[in-house]
Amino acid sequence: MKFMEAKFETKSFSKAFIGDSHYRDIFSGNPENVNYYEKTVRDTLEVITHFLQTRQNPLGDTSVHRNRNKIDHIPIDPKETISIKECLSELCDIYIDNATAFHHSSYVAHLNCPILIPTLAAEMIISSINSSMDTWDQSIGATAIELRLVEWMGKKIRYQEGFDGIFTSGGTQSNLMGLLLARDTYIKKNYDMIPDQHGLPSDAKKFRIFCSEVSHFSLSKGASILGLGKDAIVSVPVDLQYKMDLSLLEQMILEEKRQGNLPIAIIATAGTTDFGSIDPLTEIAAIAREHSIWFHVDAAYGGGLLLSRKQRTRLSGIEYSDSCTIDLHKTFFQPISASMFLMKDHRNTSFIQYYADYLNPKEQEADGIPNLVKKSIQTTRRFDALKFWFTLRTVGEDKLGNYIDEIIELSKETFHVLNNRDNFEVLNYPEISALVFRYIPKNFPDNRLTQLNQNIKKAIFESGKAMIAGTKVKNEFYLKFTLLNPMTTIEEIQKVIDLIEETGEQQSKHLI
Template sequence: MEAQEKLDTIMHEVIIDNTHHKHVFSNNIESIGIYKKSMKKAIKAIGNHLKERNTPFTGNSISTIKKKIDNIHLEENKKGKSLDYVLDELKDIYLDDCIHFHNPKYIAHLNCPILTPTLVAEAFISSLNSSMDTYDQSTGGTFIELKLVDWTIDKLGYPENADGIFTSGGTQSNMMGLLLARDHYIKKHYAIDPKMDGIPAEASKFRILCSEVSHFSLKKNLSLLGLGQNAVVPVAVDPDFKMNVSALKKVIQQQKDLGNIPIAIVGTAGTTDFGSIDPLAEIASVANENDIWFHVDAAYGGGLLISNLYKEKLDGIELSDSVTIDYHKTFYQPVSSSGFFMRDKSFVDYIKYHSDYLNSKEQEDEGIPNMVKKSIQTTRRFDALKLWFTLRMIGTEGLSSYMEKAIANAQFTADLLRNRDDFEIIHKPEISAVVFRYTPFTGNENSYCEINSYIRKAIFNEGKAIITSTKVYNEVFLKFTLLNPLTTPKDIEEVIDLIVYHGNEYSLKN
């Protein structure tokens, strides 16, 4: 009786004060009305913000931005605020200073401007909140993702027996490639099941070979996989920062002579700094000769697969055992949207697990496509829908033209800098990254490092453009990552003028 009275009291309070419950999205008329009004206000706020800002950043300091957030006390009003209040607040603490990747003078990191069809898709993804782990949480979404997996497999040139899954990003996709490489080797050479028994003692001798300019996620992932960062063996690159195949062969033999066990080679199709693409076909041949796994990190360069002009740059990718592709880079998708692909679907066994409430063996026997078995995630967003909208509304020809324009911009930049006496460019751009430094005087390497570090910081703090810097053999260089098809040669020239301006400013101060 007492329990019933407590329940009645709780329900009475819910009925009297349903202020918060109106925000629970449902199919009733009031909820749909609130959703429409809220989305309209949000879109208006975003639109107004985009019209007000014509620079990629405001230049406000870290302390100024942090102080705005610090001054907010989340518990000050337990009843909550109105949407209008929160949007006004958001303008002050986030919108006013947020980085604009879509600005044509944002040419820093691998952040692409996004396509309008993907924003439409995001409304469906968030509002309906499908989870892609099982069919009974996603239904048609499962088959949309599978269709896009098959589409990508076809572009890769993989056999019909290949498979894949959407992931959160390149780091996760690379982890899956290394996980499969590790367990594939163990299953072939040891009488244990790594899923059940763990890794053998000899795993301390496992080695992964990659170019010396490969992505940091390889070391990070090998640490997580229990092999340690020292399992990564860097291979020398040629003057264009591509893996040197002769050096690769020597390193493999050296590792064997040391008693170590090379289990995989990672080729990079688009290094983060240089956009360099390793000689994939030659590496595949070396991997085949040594009977070891070949993974390709094409997080950056994957977009070349749909370009009639440049797809041959990825020749040999079809010979790999697994591939990483980030759609949220050169396919112009919002974060996050990535994919992992394997040439043989039987490799799924290395990561497959059954849970009676998700993907029981009975369901698998019935042919129900529960994709949790292919993923190291359980709950996953329906990120594939963004790519679906893009391909249906823009098509591969339109989509590839954006990347092709970015490559043209990189070639323009390289030619421009090469013909100037006050700049040094150290590679021939393969995709859309250009690494260079400002060298207005005859000086030592330290002075060049100092002036280029100053330039990068000064440009960011000014806010008119955003570029980035990197280190090449411990020396500071500037870097453009050109992904925006709306960036023009005039924009590039104006950013170079900013570099010269701040370089002169540094010289006057020193």
């Protein structure tokens, strides 16, 4: 009785506070608000079109201080709310006018791609309908679309029957899932315990995961999240092409065993973040098989090569993996976030499956109702698959494959341009579309090259005229291009290289 009264009080309080009509105006589900919805979308579209059409540079004002200052002074106060139009105009000032434009030809920095227009239509539907992929009753139709795409991708990988997979938020989550299954498969096989029930055996601190020294940091982070610690990661040196050195891999596995440690997995990278190098997948698969350990391929970057007729063979061997990561928001030109985790044997989902009475009771399975939550480490989950569905239905895999070929060609041309200029040292011939290089003016002291190239990167960023990335190789700083825009021409890249040269010339004067 007391409980009922309390409930009543809350209800009348909230109505009085919000005002009866006020709160109905704003929800998209009210048919009376269709005009408001359409106008909001039109106004927003105007702002986005302006951003896409008028951006001269990939960046606007890059000052952290000015940006934070503006935002910190905006009142977030219920008495000072503004209209959508006003909010959009304010947003241009604090965000859109300065936001990094990934579609710009002088954006050549990180693994972020320009996006395909059909995916934007999908994005609107995804958030307007707001299906949640955890259960069938919240995602009727959507679940079937996701399942179909998982099946499609598994076939592209050339997995045999029996594979499975799930859409994830990104490569970090997909890699975490790969490590999780590697860990739990090993525990189940070697210990009298059920890993998802009993936790880790005391031996877990001896578990070892082998990956190349230039693999992505998410592996180390994943090992730490999974309770194995970063020390579980064994970094295998790379050869001159930045690929995992196989003879060292074999020696290091044996050495770890000799020390009493327990190899549980090898992670190959198909497209390293800095160099785009692809580890020898078939050979690594054989080594993993020989030691009866898990083989995961991190193809977050290189996954797009699956669709290229010219480059597909570079991923040969991925079909032997126990699991793999494919990021759609990198080489499939999808908006963030969109990634896939695939596993060779669907039975491995048992390590993450969970049945909650309120959500996905086990009995439902007998009725053939699919539920994706048991394959995911998320619960509420976006219908990101729809973007990819739109892409395959309206663009098609052949065109996607051609875009990949174009960025690889552009990267090769870029290599030659850089290599033919006396003032540049290039570290790698691009296997996909990443190039690591530095500016080295004549008669400039070697020990100041790191500082010089850091200054170049910073000065160019602050000018807003281009955005290039940087990384360290053997403790020396290098500049980096990641080319993911098939619309970019070599002439446009040459302009960025000219800018680097001009900036380098100016900056070098301050350092001698």
